[in-house]
Amino acid sequence: MGRWQPGAQQRLQQAALELFAERGFDATTVADIAARAGVTERTFFRYYADKREVLFDGEDGLQRAFVDAVAAAPAGASTTAVIDAALAAGGGFLEQRRSADRHFPRIRAEILAANDALQERELLKMAKLAGALAGALRTRGLDELSARMTAELIVAVFVTAFTRWIGPDEDRGLVDLQLDGLTALRAVLTD
Template sequence: MGRWEPNGRGRLAQAALDLYVERGFDQTTVAEIAERAGLTERTFFRHFADKREVLFDGSSLLQQSMVDAVAAAPASASPMEAAAAALEPMGELFDQRRDFARRRHSVISVNPELKERELIKLATLTEAIAATLHERGVAEPAASLAAQATIGVFHVTFQRWVAPGETRELGELMRESLAELKAVVR
């Protein structure tokens, strides 16, 4: 190994994603990721529990941002309006990382184990939003329905945002999808 270089975590994440895209997730080893990043396997495991975690790093930040936005919604907001507030910070978190998100999505979408993990992440976000709505005094089933609808909008919109050729910002697409949901339930 050469001289120490900064941002080991970021280099590992970039190396992993590059290898997953080039070779496939299952065909890539932690040793190869570490080597590509110019680091050791031991360093990899200081940053990530396993090679799947590279693709799901930041999930807790995403969840906290969504929960904070729901909690900060005006007291006068309906359950759906409060839950939909969770979508507001998404553009800020994602727009600068579209290429990474597209590449990540291409890896996850062809691997059943990773797709399952992505669905678990979405279920965890749903539960966190519903719990925050409960803290705001929203009863069941309204809290769960609003949380499910919000995560549904997030999931569908994210799929559109990472599609080849899509250039609009995530926030714009989120607002469009929310309007579409409102039209559907009328």
């Protein structure tokens, strides 16, 4: 078996998701995942540090999409325009990823919902995203408070739209649902 196995990572992810859904996260081992994916445990560890990380693959990419969009917005852009650009980039990143497997994010969310430790890991990921966004906004010249509130707003809009997006009967896009949330937030704050 060569070092490079075409599709091994995708097969590992698919196998992990199936097993977590069938047996529960705690009852699934790395050996189980590797066996179902048809690779060795050693191959598993070439891609992931542990079984939990299979569920948090792509985290860096998502954060980069959000943060790069904030940094790339034109110098004179309004904060509203920067928010829109960040949400379009972050939401767009996940829309593209999902096109490979429509059910992945919903099944993943169900696995997370059944396990407090995984939920906490997800919350920490969102807190880190907010921290990174606040940093990028300060770099643009926003004061500390506005940067922090704007970052929290972006993450709140993203998370709320994401939860709707993966619902079984939702056919709208994530970016579209984010705009919906932003509109609702504006209405609430001016009510």
